[in-house]
Amino acid sequence: MSSKLEDKSGTVSPAPEIDWVARARKLCPEIEAAAARTEQDKEVTPEIMSALHDAALFRMLIPRSLGGGEATPLAMMEVLEAVAAADASTAWCLGQAHGCTFAAAFLDHDVAQEIFGAPDAVLAWGPGSPNAKAIVTDGGYRVSGQWRFASGSRHAAWLGGHSTVCEADGTPRLDADGRKITRTMLFPISSADISNVWQVIGLRGTGSDDYAVDDLFVPEAYTTWRGSAADRREIGPLYSISLLTLYGIAFAAVALGIARATLDEFLSLAAQKTASHAPAVLRENAVIQSGVAQAEARLGSSRAYLVERLAATWETWCAGDDPSLDQRARLRVAI
DSSP: OOOEEEOTTSOEEEOOOOOHHHHHHHHHHHHHHTHHHHHHHTSOOHHHHHHHHHTTGGGTTSOGGGTOOOOOHHHHHHHHHHHHHHOHHHHHHHHHHHHHHGGGGGSOHHHHHHHHOSTTOOEEEOOOOTTOEEEEETTEEEEEEEEEEETTGGGOSEEEEEEEEEOTTSOBOBOTTSOBOEEEEEEEGGGSEEEOOOOOSSSGGGOOEEEEEEEEEEEGGGEEOTTOTTTOOOOSGGGGSOHHHHHHHHHHHHHHHHHHHHHHHHHHHHTTOBOTTOSSBGGGOHHHHHHHHHHHHHHHHHHHHHHHHHHHHHHHHHTTOOOOHHHHHHHHHHO
16 A cells, blocks of 8 residues: 655655565564574674664654655564564564654654654653653753663663653642643653663563663653644654554564564474484474464464454554544454
8 A cells, every 4th residue: 555645735745665574574684693692782783783774674664754764554563573583672672663763753843853863763762650750840841760671772862751740849730631641751861871670581682771860851842742632743644553552563563473483493393303202203293283283373363363454444544534443442452
């Protein structure tokens, strides 16, 4: 499907056709070869990061008005799936960065250009933290807080911190419905204290460290909130997708890639390995054949359902409509 963009002058122009999946697959042998080092170093290697940036894979969801690809969610899913089959940590960092790049569509153009304009731009953040507060002050906020799980932050120039907006006395500011207001504070990584705490057994290569700031001034223009209609600057259908849904698609894609690689690896093993006291290799065993067939069916059907739901919901977004409750529920089930 070829999407179109209408700029502020009313001109409609076709989106550039880029085969993002082909770009990703071309890098997969190199990514797979570096996987052991990525896990050992607890970060994606500089060589792989350079290759990903050369292919503009970190820019595929950035608005075209900022020189990004503004790709479809299906393209993102297939890119992450391919990369995850080569190395899960690399795919995880790429997927998390895609979610963060959504901020570019909800910031003033000049601010977004400052944060995302460089070819190797990466913004990272973790989930919200109950201790993170943004005290309202002239022109912005005084921000203090600590956040966790900043996947890919070792290659980021900017960080984001989801913070509760508070009055000068520390009282949370409430919206019209009486709920606490939260905004994402964006600041250079040089303004934060990074804690190297990522001592884990899996996905070590994501380098998902903790980070903190103390009484940091953040101008209002460097804040946003996901899905905020008041903040939205881009009209493309991509930015109608909720950020939580986008992350869900990314998580599903990584899982599909890991599953595909695992099953393929088992098939290679089954062609050579013989069980104790067995006369033939595993692939000749009827029980193994049945198990592999069922695994292929589960994986294939899961993937097909996700692709179907993504395609159907994308058509709704492109038409300028909000997905129905049924559509949202089915997409969530597929994810």
